[in-house]
Amino acid sequence: MRINLIKEEKKKISFDYFGVALLLAVLIPVMLIGIIHFSLISERNYVQTEISNLESQLEVYLPKEREFKEFEEIVNKLNRTPTVPGYNWDGPIEALGYITPLRGVIDNFSVRQRSLNIRGRTRVGEELAEFRQSLIDSPYFTNIKLDTMEKQKIVTFIITAEIVGEEAE
Known part of the structure; x- marks a missing residue:
């Protein structure tokens, strides 16, 4: 094997x-x-x-x-x-926004009873004259009085006017 x-x-x-x-x-x-x-x-x-x-x-x-x-x-x-009834100053205040002189500055603005007093200054006298004439032409104001004082290049002005009420319109 x-x-x-x-x-x-x-x-x-x-x-x-x-x-x-x-x-x-x-x-x-x-x-x-x-x-x-x-x-x-x-x-x-x-x-x-x-x-x-x-x-x-x-x-x-x-x-x-x-x-x-x-x-x-x-x-x-x-x-x-509700709004106050008989409030008639919206129109005059809105109108002032459109007729304010472009290069002018309003220093003081006051309303007492129906009398408006605006104190301001501007460099351009012609714009002040246009502003006064616009106030005269506006249906909202009467008896516009202008007092001015000129200091070098700046004209300081005070305008007083009466606001025409709804009764007068």
Whole structure:
């Protein structure tokens, strides 16, 4: 009898398809679960930062909204209040806005009873003359008196006039 002590040579390297398929069947789902888990964690962190940003903005805007509602309530209350009957100075005051000299400055403006007193200064005397003439031409004023004092280039003026009431119109 003969004993062969030499190992037999394998003729081919055998590839274990079943083992590789089993390894891939385990690794691919584990990797997918890991990727999805990481994605969900990062999405959760993003949503939490967005929520905290919105909460901090709410801390700023809610008091402002309350303040806005208070102001809106005040405005609505003022809009509901009736105007003073017989108030006839809207027209004269509005008219003064259109006829005031462009390069002039009104220093003092006062109304007492039906008397208007305007104190101011201008650099151009012609504009003062136009202003006085506009007051004369206006239907709101009568008895216009002009006192002027010239200091170098500036003309200081005081104009007194009576405001025409609704009864006179």
